[in-house]
Amino acid sequence: MTTTQPRLVGARVARVEDPRFLKGEARYIANIVLAGMRHARFVRSPLAHARILSIDTSAVPEGVAVFTGDEWAEFGIECTSRYEGFQPAAMPILAVGKVRYVGEPVVMVIADDPYLAEDAAEAVMVDYDPLPALTTIDEALAGDAPLIHEHWETNLYVPRTYSSPDYDEQTKDMLSVSGRLSHSRHSGVPMEGRAVLAEFTAGRFKVHTATQIPHLVRTAVATAMGLAEREVQIVSPDVGGGFGVKAQAYPEEVACALAAKALRVPVKWIEDRREHFMASHHSREHTHQASLHFTEEGKIKGLAAELYVDMGAYSVFPWTATMDTGMAMGILPGPYRFTGYKVDGFPTCTNKTPYGAYRGVSRPAACFTIERLVDWMARDRGLDRLEARRMNLVRQEDYPWTNPGGLVYDGGSLDESIDVMKEWIGYDGLVESLRNDRKQGKLRGLGMAIFTEQSAHTTEEFKKRGVPIVFGYETATLRLDPTGHLTIAASIHSHGQGLETTLAQFAGETLGMPMDRVKVVFGDTDQVSYGAGTFASRSAVLAGGAARLAATELREKLTRIAAYLLEAAEADLVFSEDGIEVVGSPGSGISMAELCRITYQRPDLLPEGELPTLESTKTYDAAPGTGTYTNALHMGVVEIDEGTGGIDLQNYWVVEDCGVMINPLVVEGQIHGGVAQGIGTALLEEMIYDENGQLLTTTYMDYLLPTAEDVPFIGTRHLETPSPFTEGGIKGMGEGGAIAPAAVIAGAVEEALSDLGQVYVSRVPLTPEQVLNHIAEARSLQ
């Protein structure tokens, strides 16, 4: 059976969710007003590490409710690991006895309006006895370091180690380049901060929270409070950006629920920007001590690395403190065809804000390390950087390729992406013209990075990472109503990714449904099946796959019923935009509305044994479970101002292959947004702590985000190599844009300075100060 309507998959469909955002009618949590609602404010720790001696609330105005940690000491959020030796520590709802990072919630006050709540919070006096603050990995791992969690043996969550059996053999007598490569601590910083509005009614909690993972938050809140999960409903309506920051459970969610029950009123908390910098989970801070081993010809034979990640004061739910080291250990070998691999991971506990997910999780740092090392190898061997990559890439005939980190690459177009890029940007001419510019004193250079983006990783990957909850699958329920309209209820979330449109395209096409008859719902644990949510570039692949399987089942049932009603053979039926027709007999068919009406309301007309319902629920977990692999090649050109150290990013190009594209417009939007965030990583963003663990960057004046004048036009070209493993051949691609820019820009800066002297750029962000240091260093080498 076929479909006559134009294909939806692959079409640049404008998003159906846009009008409510454009008209100012979005339903962000701040916009929800409930009768009797009161407003919460948290008193947060001003110190990185201290004992709480006393809390004096006597100056708090009458009528303001106050809660402290001792009252809720039993309700922590714990995220332990299945790795042997993992040192657990529950994150308290409000600090109990001790604070472990600046911004940790200590006291909660609740007043009639947000202004009064802020006044009340200022009236709370907390007396602290400061303890030594551990603000770096070196400090935390020093032999005489005090313990952040007293019951631990060291300040290490759990060390991890892996070595391929052939590492020594592969790397014996090889040449090598080495470096200590690092990313600053920074984070997703969505435009909407966190927000919670909790109610307790009819014996149940209803917690509105700006989250990417509604069911996992339900699990966390119910577990923290010792409740059955059905006693908690999580609603995550419109969410103003997530990027991973909202993919963790937070103590404020539990605190608002507890307070709503205690006070019998809805309790609302809207995070302000300063709180966001201090208390929403940070990310990205990696230091890799790494060596690449290769032959005289530049053939890579092995990689060795020690990965240090500053995970902050607590292990976050649901990822655990081993998320970043675990992911980096898998993906560090990148798109290259070698087998010798040795890696150690050190997720370290410090007196900093806990560390969670941010778009790309580990992959920006991993890409930076391998790509910088390959650039340095090319320099060492006198090779063109692009050709040095090409000769080491996984080849078409190698797929499916199991990398030395154990990840199975499903396929791609690495080599082809190089050809496309070279032709598109006129690579050879560009290299030559930049060389001439440098000869005339201009500091211009080109950088590049090629990578595979692990996406939609499922059961096998999370099993390997030792997380307590293994999130593989997602579930979708498709329901046709008696008027022939389709609802897709999916266990993911959408907070900018456009899934209200793309899931409708992907599943709707199977039923021949025009977009205006499909509605996608998500974000309410009472309305959708249990699932993990939206992160790790997984939602289109997994929820889309589930929706497509359910659509296929509905299609088969509709076909059977239509064949019976039309007295036609199933093989002679086609789906059209209006319903189902008999091939070659226009006007002979039955509309979708009529077919659905008969199914529900005239069961007497149905074939024997056919149940009068049009509903299907499917759960999908993409094989083989270590992800689908989008590949991309990024290049960019910078010009450096020698006087100020300022970097002008002049061009940025992306050739990407994310398999079959559902909606190229949305794909491009995701690439642009990711690249802009990667530019922030490369040039601007850094959470800066002083030696006492005081966070110095708590406004947008100190923590800089890329503006429209920092981000250039970003060119995109697409290749489409279908995944052999997934429904419809699609791959995840939401994070890729953010993975490569740091490596690209570092390489471009290195080349721009190459006529002054050959420096090694091994840390981002490349602030003007850093660039001036590199210029001085380059000159000193002359």
Next chain:
Amino acid sequence: MKTAADGTISVSVTVNGTNRSADVSPRTLLSDFLRDYLGLMGTNVGCEHGYCGACNVIVDGQTARSCLILTPSVEGSEITTVEGLASNGDLSPLQQAFQQAHGLQCGFCTPGFLMTATGLLESTRGALSDGEIRSAISGNICRCTGYVHIVDAIRSASEARSE
């Protein structure tokens, strides 16, 4: 403008063409006045320190940060918010351009960008260059789009008006 015994101040403004009055505490920010007193929730608050531009509105013809303005200071002013752009529920040409170009993702910064772009389009003529657009929106932060499609949307709206 009158101050009552309880310290509140009576404020009267014209918002999206309609006269609105309320008694507010003197420290009430315009962003909170629009949202909490008038129920106009389209103006989002992103940073409360005048940097991100999510709360931009138009006050007496000038694009302004509503989180930096104390409400009594706009007594008698004419204010346009994002709710004032569509007419009879139909998207304005600028709003349509944002949808067609995929100029928004999570939508939180979008009202601020729309108000900045509205101010830009009202104060210029003809098709705008990318440089002019990028300069004009450099006081608005978007964390989702990388700005490329926002620039496309505003350029397309500027071209459409000059045809």
